[in-house]
Amino acid sequence: MAVVTRDSDSSGTAGGASRPPAASRLLASMAGLDWLARIWWTCLSISLFAGLWELCWAMGWADEKLLPPPHIFLDNIGEQGRYFNTATRWQVGQSMAEGPSAFESVLITGAATTARVFVGLIIASVLAIGVGVLIRYYRFFDRLVLPTITLLSPVSPIAWLPVAIFLFGIGNAPAIFMVVVALFFHMVLATINQIDTVNTNLINVARTMGASKAQIYTRVIVPAILPGMLQVLRMNLFGAWMVVLVAESTGVGYGMGQVIMLARNTFNPSLVFFTIAVIGVLGFTFDWLLRLAQRRILYWLPDTVERLRVL
């Protein structure tokens, strides 16, 4: 850190021309600190929440049979883990004591659920952006398709659950279908909204330069809506996590949702909270990765958070 500071000072005095790189390097090193600070705050935030819970337990306000505090439900991970990945266990007719270790089980189940969310999210975004762009591109497609999409948009994903089972039975397909169907309609409307708010100056510039309609869409509109679409994707990520649990818990497949259902049926609050903790960590990580990707792909976006922070 000290080295970087001195470096930036010396090049700063060397001349105005070399200033920007030095300044950006200094910023980069501060961003590194920022990163550490963010981890610290995340830990503090979680500890505060856990601490309050533990306090309630210590004061005797929270019954540990109903609301076991973190130190209890995290205590017997080995025990809890055995309830995960039961589908595989049942498939091969193994007893509870055999098969993958507790840790592996949690990993396998978590990965299965994550994969469904991921695949569903990808399919839904590709379909939604494609349909959204087509709706704005072709007037007749707009008139033909948009009313139905708007009509289906407010339907709760729960209502699609029977359809998922009718069409796909059990396994991965119905869970992914649920994620897609839960996100698709909103994302189409969001895409259209993004297209409608593209700066008309950008479109007019392309028009005066002789760009065709197709070129305006591919060279201007699609890159211009990308930042907004990634934002929409992040918002919908949590929606995808919620829906996938519903899909899994209702016998559509196995996964985190199925574990929650098992915990409910066997009256095992510790397992419920443990699973919630795992889902939280997975969702948090997923969101973090998407944010990283966003910063990489959408390098040209200004940092509004920084601007809000100084208010």
Place this chain on the structure above:
Amino acid sequence: MSSEDAPHFSSKDAVVCRGVGKTWAAGTRRAHNALTGIDLDVAPGEFVVFLGPSGCGKSTLLYLIAGLEDATEGKLWSFGDLVDMPSPERSLIFQETSLFPWLTVWENVSFGLSIRGASKEERRTVAAEALQRVGLKAAMDKRPDELSGGMRQRVAVARALAMRPKVLLMDEPFAALDVQTRARMQDFLLDVWRDSGASVLFVTHHIDEAVALADRVVVFTSRPGRIKTIVPIDMPRPRNLFSREAEDLRIRLTDLLRDEVDRAFAEQEALAATA
């Protein structure tokens, strides 16, 4: 071109407007007449400034000349061709920055060439040349958000120049800049204009800007926009903007505008009263 479209004037004129008008949302209840009965000839290489109160339709006329909007009355020609769609020959520069934020400076400048499918080498060469002319060749590989407002407008000018336009249309291009930067940009624009040989149609509501730049100032009435009068300025360049002549001109233009601003205000107040 049908005989009706045939121009009755020299086809060498950069822009010709005959009875041009625009009604927005025509045929609906929200219809309003922004511009009407515009007759205007712009010579090649001429610098014409459109001056008028806000909302007088001067920007609308620029859009019509660019071919981005269709006139609801009259017809326009550019170098003898009927204007019915946008053309790279008539480049438009906007008030706000209109650079593509996801492209680097040189990619922005050569956007029009990439539309035509030019090779990367050709695009880079043309971009470098255009950026050289606006003094920003060193910023070629930067992104728009790394530049100041004035630099971005210079890049926008370079992008327009890269298309080798015969007419440069500028819609209050320096309105968002501070006073000092604006003065420098005006000098810069005059240099660019001189060596490009293009006609410039420049929209502004600043009298100072009109006096600094124009060969002719077209003064607009308030809504619906009509040409109130055309004031030629034959002061030699570089102009001394503190001279007696410039001061007289400012006073004259201020008087011309004052009536229109008064009328626009009275109209707005009447509108507010009925609402």
